[in-house]
Amino acid sequence: MSADLVVTGLVKNFAGFRAVDVSFSVEKGSFFSILGPSGCGKTTLLRMIAGFEEPSSGQIIISGRDMAGVPPNHRPANLVFQHLALFPMMNVADNIAFGLKRRRVAAAEIRRRTGEILERVELPGYGDKAIHQLSGGQKQRVAIARCLILDPKVLLLDEPLGALDLKLREQMKVELKKLQAKIGTTFIYITHDQSEALVMSDTVAVMHRGRFEQLGSPQELYHDPHTPFVAGFVGESNKWPGELITCTADEAEFRTEEGYLFRARPNIPAVPGARASLFLRPEAIFLEPEATPALNSFAATVRAILFDGANSRLLTTVVSGRELLVALPQNRAFDHIRVGDTVNLGWHPGSGVVFADGEDQG
Amino acid sequence: MRGRALFWLFITPVLLWLLLLILLPHLDLLLLSFRNREGWTLDNYRTFFYEPVYWLTFVRTALYSIITTFLTLCLALPVAFYITKLARPGMRGLLVVLLLLPFWVSELVRVYGWMILLRESGGLNYLLLKLGILHQPVEMLYRDATMIMGLVYTSMLFMVVPLVSTMEGLDDSLIEAACDLGAGRLTIWWTIIIPHCKPGITSGSIVVFMLVLGNYLTPNLMGGKNSLWFTEQIYNQFIASFNWNQGAAFGFLLLALSSAIIWLGLKITGQRLGEVAR
Numbered sequence: 001m002s003a004d005l006v007v008t009g010l011v012k013n014f015a016g017f018r019a020v021d022v023s024f025s026v027e028k029g030s031f032f033s034i035l036g037p038s039g040c041g042k043t044t045l046l047r048m049i050a051g052f053e054e055p056s057s058g059q060i061i062i063s064g065r066d067m068a069g070v071p072p073n074h075r076p077a078n079l080v081f082q083h084l085a086l087f088p089m090m091n092v093a094d095n096i097a098f099g100l101k102r103r104r105v106a107a108a109e110i111r112r113r114t115g116e117i118l119e120r121v122e123l124p125g126y127g128d129k130a131i132h133q134l135s136g137g138q139k140q141r142v143a144i145a146r147c148l149i150l151d152p153k154v155l156l157l158d159e160p161l162g163a164l165d166l167k168l169r170e171q172m173k174v175e176l177k178k179l180q181a182k183i184g185t186t187f188i189y190i191t192h193d194q195s196e197a198l199v200m201s202d203t204v205a206v207m208h209r210g211r212f213e214q215l216g217s218p219q220e221l222y223h224d225p226h227t228p229f230v231a232g233f234v235g236e237s238n239k240w241p242g243e244l245i246t247c248t249a250d251e252a253e254f255r256t257e258e259g260y261l262f263r264a265r266p267n268i269p270a271v272p273g274a275r276a277s278l279f280l281r282p283e284a285i286f287l288e289p290e291a292t293p294a295l296n297s298f299a300a301t302v303r304a305i306l307f308d309g310a311n312s313r314l315l316t317t318v319v320s321g322r323e324l325l326v327a328l329p330q331n332r333a334f335d336h337i338r339v340g341d342t343v344n345l346g347w348h349p350g351s352g353v354v355f356a357d358g359e360d361q362g
Numbered sequence: 363m364r365g366r367a368l369f370w371l372f373i374t375p376v377l378l379w380l381l382l383l384i385l386l387p388h389l390d391l392l393l394l395s396f397r398n399r400e401g402w403t404l405d406n407y408r409t410f411f412y413e414p415v416y417w418l419t420f421v422r423t424a425l426y427s428i429i430t431t432f433l434t435l436c437l438a439l440p441v442a443f444y445i446t447k448l449a450r451p452g453m454r455g456l457l458v459v460l461l462l463l464p465f466w467v468s469e470l471v472r473v474y475g476w477m478i479l480l481r482e483s484g485g486l487n488y489l490l491l492k493l494g495i496l497h498q499p500v501e502m503l504y505r506d507a508t509m510i511m512g513l514v515y516t517s518m519l520f521m522v523v524p525l526v527s528t529m530e531g532l533d534d535s536l537i538e539a540a541c542d543l544g545a546g547r548l549t550i551w552w553t554i555i556i557p558h559c560k561p562g563i564t565s566g567s568i569v570v571f572m573l574v575l576g577n578y579l580t581p582n583l584m585g586g587k588n589s590l591w592f593t594e595q596i597y598n599q600f601i602a603s604f605n606w607n608q609g610a611a612f613g614f615l616l617l618a619l620s621s622a623i624i625w626l627g628l629k630i631t632g633q634r635l636g637e638v639a640r
Contacts, residue, residue: 052538073544085539089557098553102544150543 004028004153004186005049005077010058012044012210020045020210023058026154026188026203031180033197034190036207037233042190045207046156049188050079063153073102077154078147082162084139086131092118092142093127099150113149121145121179136164137172144176148183157189161196173199194234198222206230226267228355231279238324240278244354247272252354254278258320262296263349270356280352282313283327287334289346297346300324302339316343395610406611416595420615423592424623426506427574430513431567434521437514438566442525443555447534458526461519469516473583476512477503504586512584513574520573521566528562529555564633568624575620592616 003025012020020041026032034042047053049060051072060067062076072079078099087095093114100110118124121141126134134142140160147155161169161176177200180187191197197204198218205215206229214226225231232239245253245261252266254276264278289295300316305328312328314337326345328334337343395406410416445457464472479485480502490496502508532555540550556563581591596616599609628635 050542052542072538072541073546079539079542081535081539083533083535085533085535087536087540087554089554098540098545099543102546102549146543 002028004063005188006059006061007049008059008061010045010048010060011056012041012048012053013056018210020048020055022205022207022210022212024205024212024215026186029184029186030202031177031187031189031200033201033204034188034207035194035197035204035234036190036192038192040207041210042192042207043158046079046158046188046190049154050077050156051075076152077156078150078152079156079158080143080147080160082158082160084143084160084163086139086143086146088131090131091127092123092129092131092134095131095142096127096146096149098146103150117145117149120148120183137168137175140164140172141175144179148185152185154186154188157187159191159193161191161193169196176200198234204234206233208233225279225353228277228279231353231355235281236325237279237281240280240322240324241357242276242278244270244272244274244276244356251349252276254354258318258322260298260318262352264296264352264354265350267353267355275357276354277357278352278354280324280347282325284347284351285324285326286346287314287326287328287337288344291344291346294348295346296349296352297344299342299344300326302337302341302343304339305337314343316345391610391613394607395614398607406608407615409608410612410615416612419590419595420592420619422590423575424619426510426513427571428623430510430517430574431571433510434514434517434570435563435567438518438521438525439551439556439559441518442522442529442559445522445526446529446532447537458523461522464515465519469579472516473512473580476508476515476584480508503584506585509581509585512580513577516577516580517570517573520569524562524566524569525559528559532558560631560633564628564631567627571624571627572620575616 005026007025008023010020010022011018022045034045036042044053048055049062049067051067051070065076067075087098090098096114096117097110100113105113114127115124118126121144123138123141123145126138126142131139131142143160144155144157161172164172173196176187176189180200189197189200198221201218203215204218204221205212206221207213208229214221214230216224221230221234225234228239231237240256242254242256242260244266245255247253247266247270250265252264252270254262254264256262256278262278270276286295289297291297298318300318302314302316303323304315306313306315306325307328310330312330314326314328316324316326318324324345326343328337396402396404398405410420441461445454449457477484481487482499482501482503484502486502487496487499491499536554536558537550540554545553576593578591578593578597582594585591592612593616596609596612599605599612
């Protein structure tokens with residue numbers, strides 16, 4: 001597969017601090033997300049690809065063409081803005097036709113293609129509506145259609161779902177994914193919402209302090225985080241500090257501060273005796289498992305039941321008072337658990353990851 | 363009851379002001395304009411249409427006012443854009459104050475300032491002679507172009523201020539989005555910035571047009587004898603000929619015709635006064 005976007009050694013410095021420093025390439029037709037907390041440099045990165053910011057150094061190549069010195073209006077990449085930036089002085093059709101008019105496409109052709117793209121984003125007949133008559137989700141689709149009609153090599157999306165309410169956001173996630181699969185344009189999507197990135201993307205890059213911490217499929221990021229930051233940022237994790245006892249390539253013995261002895265998966269082999277942290281996902285912990293030597297097990301006291309439908313959790317504490325979140329499956333097997341109960345917990349050594357403590361703590 | 367009393371307390375001075383200083387004098391002038399020494403007549407208005415010098419002066423005044431308004435707009439758009447979008451936030455206040463500064467002295471002083479610069483023995487001629495660009499001083503005053511320049515200078519503020527306030531409401535990302543979709547500078551101005559600023563442009567233009575049309579000082583001092591302004595005609599009737607009836611008629615013609623021009627302008631650009639006032 002060829003790459004639609006190749007970024008090499010791209011650096012952006014702001015007054016003595018390095019905002020962005022990345023290299024990556026994006027395969028043609030894939031959905032690529034850049035996930036990071038606010039202020040990590042992802043918007044700056046996107047604006048450099050779109051051409052609104054000048055890189056300090058490095059190269060951006062879009063479908064084989066070096067973009068150095070090419071202004072935004074001549075790049076084969078289009079940007080869907082965070083607040084969409086639909087032109088309120090024009091109706092839907094004029095918004096969508098804006099780019100084609102700039103290319104001096106004939107009026108009849110513009111009309112035909114505008115109608116076509118409106119069908120594709122499932123807004124047929126909406127051409128004459130004013131922008132303020134549209135709902136949030138419809139505006140979203142108009143903003144995307146306005147870019148797609150230009151057949152960009154790369155479509156850049158700057159947290160376009162951020163302004164929508166939760167229900168609509170869930171719905172738009174699925175719609176965006178379907179739309180991307182249907183038209184096959186390369187999407188580069190930036191977000192701070194890990195669920196958006198995980199649900200829609202083929203590849204996710206987790207960005208932190210201007211760099212990519214890890215780049216991989218959503219499953220890889222979730223199951224095999226390479227850094228504590230990724231482990232903490234992608235999905236939810238309980239962080240449990242302690243010390244490494246022994247450590248081989250694929251198994252570590254780990255003692256928590258409370259003295260529990262666990263077997264877990266080390267991220268990279270580290271010297272025994274080193275300070276380390278265990279990252280354990282709430283959903284990786286079994287409630288009241290059958291005791292087998294294959295599992296790590298310990299007991300904890302239930303402090304609160306955090307009911308949230310399918311996402312229900314127990315807030316438990318171990319002897320030291322350390323809090324741990326444990327997933328509570330809603331299959332009625334655990335309805336008897338009450339606040340104050342002591343429950344047995346177990347987890348598979350493969351699902352907890354141990355990171356030696358460094359200065360780089362997420 | 364108290365609320366009502368307060369309401370009348372505040373509204374009474376306004377009503378008195380409107381009645382005594384604006385409505386009554388105008389009514390009196392209106393009556394005057396339909397009279398002459400013999401009695402009621404329409405002659406005063408007829409004079410305007412039958413004497414070419416009067417209506418030609420009016421056409422000239424109106425045309426120059428339109429040109430001035432247009433030039434002011436062309437200058438004020440980039441100025442307002444610079445103040446709202448390009449200047450650093452800290453600089454904005456300073457720039458507006460700089461724009462305001464000339465208005466702290468009276469119009470008369472400002473016009474004399476221009477006269478000192480532009481007259482035959484003035485600063486500009488001196489400089490050009492010294493630089494060897496001119497070999498003989500040129501009289502730059504008392505030309506139509508100079509007068510228009512003076513009028514533009516006087517009106518700038520009244521165009522920039524409404525433009526700045528509408529341009530502040532323009533989301534920067536709209537400009538970026540237009541650029542991203544392939545628009546060049548000119549297209550962005552034409553399709554995004556100007557349509558967005560329409561209310562500001564309209565209200566600024568109305569104010570500037572009215573001010574210029576009703577201006578007396580600048581055309582009188584900078585335009586010289588052969589560039590008559592319609593306000594000078596009114597002045598002549600009142601003061602020189604002592605024909606108040608004729609002067610009043612000209613005053614009302616100015617009011618009616620300038621209102622008609624603004625109405626026409628709004629019609630042509632497809633706007634309504636209510637939208638502009640918002």
